[in-house]
Amino acid sequence: xxxxxxxxxxxxxxxxxxxxxxxxxxxxxxxxxxxxxxxxxxxxxxxxxxxxxxxxxxxxxxxxxxxxxxxxxxxxxxxxxxxxxxxxxxxxxxxxxxxxxxxxxxxxxxxxxxxxxxxxxxxxxxxxxxxxxxxxxxxxxxxxxxxxxxxxxxxxxxxxxxxxxxxxxxxxxxxxxxxxxxxxxxxxxxxxxxxxxxxxxxxxxxxxxxxxxxxxxxxxxxxxxxxxxxxxxxxxxxxxxxxxxxxxxxxxxxxxxxxxxxxxxxxxxxxxxx
Amino acid sequence: xxxxxxxxxxxxxxxxxxxxxxxxxxxxxxxxxxxxxxxxxxxxxxxxxxxxxxxxxxxxxxxxxxxxxxxxxxxxxxxxxxxxxxxxxxxxxxxxxxxxxxxxxxxxxxxxxxxxxxxxxxxxxxxxxxxxxxxxxxxxxxxxxxxxxxxxxxxxxxxxxxxxxxxxxxxxxxxxxxxxxxxxxxxxxxxxxxxxxxxxxxx
Numbered sequence: 001x002x003x004x005x006x007x008x009x010x011x012x013x014x015x016x017x018x019x020x021x022x023x024x025x026x027x028x029x030x031x032x033x034x035x036x037x038x039x040x041x042x043x044x045x046x047x048x049x050x051x052x053x054x055x056x057x058x059x060x061x062x063x064x065x066x067x068x069x070x071x072x073x074x075x076x077x078x079x080x081x082x083x084x085x086x087x088x089x090x091x092x093x094x095x096x097x098x099x100x101x102x103x104x105x106x107x108x109x110x111x112x113x114x115x116x117x118x119x120x121x122x123x124x125x126x127x128x129x130x131x132x133x134x135x136x137x138x139x140x141x142x143x144x145x146x147x148x149x150x151x152x153x154x155x156x157x158x159x160x161x162x163x164x165x166x167x168x169x170x171x172x173x174x175x176x177x178x179x180x181x182x183x184x185x186x187x188x189x190x191x192x193x194x195x196x197x198x199x200x201x202x203x204x205x206x207x208x209x210x211x212x213x214x215x216x217x218x219x220x221x222x223x224x225x226x227x228x229x230x231x232x233x234x235x236x237x238x239x240x241x242x243x244x245x246x247x248x249x250x251x252x253x254x255x256x257x258x259x260x261x262x263x264x265x266x267x268x269x270x271x272x273x274x
Numbered sequence: 275x276x277x278x279x280x281x282x283x284x285x286x287x288x289x290x291x292x293x294x295x296x297x298x299x300x301x302x303x304x305x306x307x308x309x310x311x312x313x314x315x316x317x318x319x320x321x322x323x324x325x326x327x328x329x330x331x332x333x334x335x336x337x338x339x340x341x342x343x344x345x346x347x348x349x350x351x352x353x354x355x356x357x358x359x360x361x362x363x364x365x366x367x368x369x370x371x372x373x374x375x376x377x378x379x380x381x382x383x384x385x386x387x388x389x390x391x392x393x394x395x396x397x398x399x400x401x402x403x404x405x406x407x408x409x410x411x412x413x414x415x416x417x418x419x420x421x422x423x424x425x426x427x428x429x430x431x432x433x434x435x436x437x438x439x440x441x442x443x444x445x446x447x448x449x450x451x452x453x454x455x456x457x458x459x460x461x462x463x464x465x466x467x468x469x470x471x472x473x474x475x476x477x
Contacts, residue, residue, distance in 0.1 A: 016295045023461055027469050028476060064313075069463020070456060096317040127325055131381045146328040186389025187381070202456030206449045213410070214397025216389075223452060224459035243462040250458040 004271075008264030015257060022253050026245035032237075033245050040212055041229040044197040044219025047171055048078065053086045055170040056163060060184065061093035061102035063177035067201045068101055071175050073227035073240040074199035075105045078173050081234050083113035088159055089121035090169070092145065094133075094180040096126045103149065118157045125149035130180070134187035138166045166192040171218075175199045181208060185216050199226065285472040288464050413441040 025031075048057065059079070063071045082089055089110075091102045103123055115121050124145045127133060133144050141164060147153055154160040162168060172194050174184045181198050188194040197219040198208050205222030212220050221230055224247060227240030290305035334345050351373055357366040398414050400407045419431060420438030427435045469475050 013296060019458075019461070020465075023458070023465055024469070027462070027465055030476060067456075067460070069466070070459045072463075096320050097313055099320075125324055126320060128321060131385065132377060135381065144329075146333075147324065149324075151324075151328075182390075183385070186385035190385075190389035190393060202452040202454075202459065203449075206445070206452050210394065210397070214393050216393050216397075223455050224462065225455065239463070239466055243459065243466065246462050246465075247455065247458055250461075251454065254454060254458075 004264045004267040006264075007260050008268050010257075010261070018253060019250060022249040023246040026249060027242065030242070031245040032241065033248060035228050035232045035241060035244065037229050037233065038226075040209075040220035040222065041226050041233070042219075043212075044078075044199070044221050045081070045230060045233045047195065047197045047218040048081050048085065048087070048173075051085065051087060051170055054088060055085075056088045056090060056168060057082045058169045058172045059089060059091040059102065060172060060174045060176075060180065061091060061098040061105075062095050062180035063101070063175060063201070064095050064097035065101075067177035069239075069243075070201045070224050070227065071177060071199060072101055072105065073224070073238050074221050074230060075101070075175055076109060076238060077227060077230040077234055077236065077240070078175075078199065078221075079105055079109040080112070080236055081230075082173075083109060083115050083120070084234070086120075087170075089115075090124060090159070090163065091121070092124040093126045094130060094183075095178075096128075099123070099126045099149065118152075119159055122157055122159050123149040124154075131183055131187055134183055135191065138188065138192040140164055166194045169194060172196045173199065176204055177201045178204070182211075185211055189216055197221070281472055285468060288468060292464075412437070417441050 051057070059075070061075065079089065089106070091106060093099050093102055106121060106123055109115075110117070110121055113120075124141075125148060127144045129136065129144060136143050141160075142154055145154060148157060148160075166188060172184060172188060174181045174196060176198060177200075181200055181204060184194075184196055185198075189196045196217045198211070198217050199221035200208050200223070202223030202225075205220065205226070208217065208220050208222070211217045221227060224240055224243055227238075228244045229240075231238050231240045287305045287308070290301040293299055294302040330345055330349055334342055334349075337345070351370045354366040355370040357363045398411065400411070402408050402411060416434050416438035418438070419434035420442065422431070422435075425431060
């Protein structure tokens with residue numbers, strides 16, 4: 001019976017150590033699993049794929065360092081897809097600390113497609129205002145974004161000369177680690193009819209499925225699994241796919257701990273009762 | 275060279291944060307405080323340089339006529355928010371907070387009705403021709419019964435509420451599963467950085 005007591009009271013540091021090993025081994029040995037594609041991710045892909053060449057896609061970078069491992073692969077994959085289709089990219093964000101990640105993503109992907117700053121893409125940066133800003137952008141982007149991320153007035157940027165509000169945006173890609181995704185759906189989607197796809201952390205993704213079901217968003221990329229699926233669809237394997245074996249092994253380990261912990265708990269309780 | 279230094283700093287801070295898994299220690303505290311401080315400084319400078327300066331200061335200098343003076347209104351409300359630091363006039367900050375809360379509430383009410391309630395009701399009115407649709411409608415109705423507190427949960431209501439609880443538990447389970455995936459993803463992200471960019475064990 002002692003073994004069950006030990007299982008029920010296992011030192012959390014042992015769990016951390018085992019978790020470290022099951023995540024580290026697949027990464028070091030570069031193990032890869034086949035990725036199954038889900039409908040929400042396929043629909044997100046189709047939303048960008050089916051836009052006519054030269055469409056304007058707005059990216060909202062609404063995350064920071066604490067969720068970048070999940071969402072940055074989504075940003076890179078969707079940016080690659082948009083640039084490969086020769087769409088124009090307008091990037092902004094509702095999280096001040098997220099903008100460096102947007103800039104890193106643009107600097108990494110844009111040169112691979114010979115995209116030129118100001119002509120093919122622009123980074124507007126972050127402005128406070130949140131809901132009020134989302135409503136205001138439907139009237140005039142310049143009311144909130146007088147300049148871009150580098151301080152250049154928008155009217156001096158060729159790409160922005162014909163872009164004033166949501167009427168000039170064909171699709172919004174919201175990359176979300178918080179509530180901003182729901183706000184985009186409420187204030188840009190419902191009010192102005194803007195087409196939206198959402199890429200969300202695993203914590204946020206379950207709350208987004210009902211918007212998918214009600215057709216309020218065109219597609220959903222959920223967590224690292226969603227990023228891996230998107231990378232598979234654009235045939236450019238990145239950190240999303242690289243992390244999925246580690247993810248699967250870690251899930252199996254945690255399932256084992258949940259089962260073992262419950263068995264230990266119930267056996268010890270029964271023994272105490274008897 | 276700068277990139278190498280940056281990678282080593284990032285790796286050191288990652289290990290300092292991970293050290294908390296063993297127990298609380300000064301390295302963890304240092305990394306935590308550094309992150310909070312840098313984040314706050316970045317956000318303040320960003321807002322000052324890209325928001326307050328171009329949209330308030332520069333605009334006030336360049337604008338002509340009545341619009342110029344309207345800018346003094348948000349400037350005054352912003353300054354009143356800072357009055358919290360001065361106990362004698364700290365009450366002034368309540369006006370700014372009241373304005374913020376009022377705008378947020380107004381936007382929130384319209385957003386919730388227009389953006390969530392009505393589209394979600396529309397999304398629930400589906401033909402009961404597939405198993406998914408039947409499950410969804412039954413789930414919505416039974417969950418609503420669970421949160422209906424104007425009558426005792428007896429008879430048919432009791433069964434409806436219990437079924438609702440089952441659906442709620444399933445939703446919690448799905449959320450927990452996704453949360454586990456999210457947390458593991460963060461670990462994968464940091465270990466990927468340590469293995470591929472810092473130690474370069476794998477190319």
